[in-house]
Amino acid sequence: MGNMIHLRFFVFGTALLIVLCLLLKTLASSGSQAQRTSAAHIPRKIWQKWETPVQGLGEELMRLSKSWIDMNPDHRYELLTGDSSLTYVRERYEQYPDIIEVFEQTTDGILRADLIRYLTLLSDGGVYTDIDTDCSRPIGEWIPKDLAEQTGLLLGIEYDSQGGEIRKDFNIPTQLCQWTLMARPGHPVLQHVVDRVVEKLLADVRVKDNVTSHDLLYVLETTGPRMFTRAVLESLSLQLHRRISYEDVSNLTEPTMFGDVLVLPISSFASGQDHSGSKPWGNDEQLMSHHFLGFQGWKASHAS
Numbered sequence: 551m552g553n554m555i556h557l558r559f560f561v562f563g564t565a566l567l568i569v570l571c572l573l574l575k576t577l578a579s580s581g582s583q584a585q586r587t588s589a590a591h592i593p594r595k596i597w598q599k600w601e602t603p604v605q606g607l608g609e610e611l612m613r614l615s616k617s618w619i620d621m622n623p624d625h626r627y628e629l630l631t632g633d634s635s636l637t638y639v640r641e642r643y644e645q646y647p648d649i650i651e652v653f654e655q656t657t658d659g660i661l662r663a664d665l666i667r668y669l670t671l672l673s674d675g676g677v678y679t680d681i682d683t684d685c686s687r688p689i690g691e692w693i694p695k696d697l698a699e700q701t702g703l704l705l706g707i708e709y710d711s712q713g714g715e716i717r718k719d720f721n722i723p724t725q726l727c728q729w730t731l732m733a734r735p736g737h738p739v740l741q742h743v744v745d746r747v748v749e750k751l752l753a754d755v756r757v758k759d760n761v762t763s764h765d766l767l768y769v770l771e772t773t774g775p776r777m778f779t780r781a782v783l784e785s786l787s788l789q790l791h792r793r794i795s796y797e798d799v800s801n802l803t804e805p806t807m808f809g810d811v812l813v814l815p816i817s818s819f820a821s822g823q824d825h826s827g828s829k830p831w832g833n834d835e836q837l838m839s840h841h842f843l844g845f846q847g848w849k850a851s852h853a854s
């Protein structure tokens with residue numbers, strides 16, 4: 551009898567121990583998972599934006615877009631549409647009524663397309679890339695291995711005057727790309743970009759009721775690459791406590807770190823241009839290519 555009781559306690563005790571061990575193990579692994587999704591990690595996710603669902607892409611855009619999926623089978627892919635980007639912003643930025651107001655009232659497609667790239671990467675992170683781009687090298691190879699751990703934001707150069715005369719259509723000595731961007735969620739530089747863009751749009755939205763259509767200059771200066779470049783340099787200067795200017799991102803011959811922001815040489819994102827020291831298509835540095843298919847259309851519709 552006494553032995554039976556001992557045996558029962560033994561079995562019960564062992565079972566309890568096993569349950570406790572399993573519980574601790576689950577807790578420990580969920581802890582490390584939470585750490586992975588915050589801070590330093592750039593998620594394997596690709597974002598694109600088009601007004602209609604994927605069937606609405608023409609043959610050419612479909613081919614380009616498919617290259618991102620085909621070359622990056624380990625990445626999740628999402629095409630945001632006009633409607634789903636509105637849903638996205640309302641859900642993800644529920645706590646930020648100013649951002650929702652600006653997004654809802656900014657009915658101009660180009661301004662919205664600019665906004666959504668900053669908002670998706672700030673909230674979820676990953677790679678955003680315009681619909682008229684294709685992938686030349688798998689995203690997993692974009693960041694040099696020795697810099698992968700420390701990189702929180704990856705940027706390319708679109709235009710570099712290289713100390714020469716500045717082209718009037720760019721109007722600043724060096725311009726960063728925002729047709730393709732890669733970031734971890736919550737990056738402070740993107741936060742600064744969003745703050746600046748939303749602040750400017752909010753003022754305009756409140757005065758004009760809604761921001762519908764604008765000229766090229768307004769787009770460049772409000773949400774586009776010129777605003778983006780200024781805001782990034784401003785934010786980097788604040789964070790690094792030294793002035794980071796257009797000259798610092800000029801003439802880059804290799805990927806260069808500014809804090810945790812990695813800036814790539816011109817040909818990484820902007821090969822095949824007849825300016826900026828850009829190399830012809832198919833060079834070793836090329837990671838993706840931009841075909842400027844959207845640009846002709848929006849430039850024409852936003853002529854001043």
Ligand SMILES: *[C@@H]1O[C@H](CO)[C@@H](O)[C@H](O)[C@H]1NC(C)=O
Pocket residue numbers: 657758759760761762
């Ligand atoms: C935006 O404002 C214009 C007039 O400035 C008006 O015609 C248009 O209906 C408004 N659009 C929206 C979506 O409120």
Ligand SMILES: *[C@@H]1O[C@H](CO)[C@@H](O)[C@H](O)[C@H]1NC(C)=O
Pocket residue numbers: 712713714797798800801
């Ligand atoms: C970039 O290089 C060119 C020579 O190739 C030089 O003239 C120019 O001053 C350099 N620009 C900067 C910002 O260092």
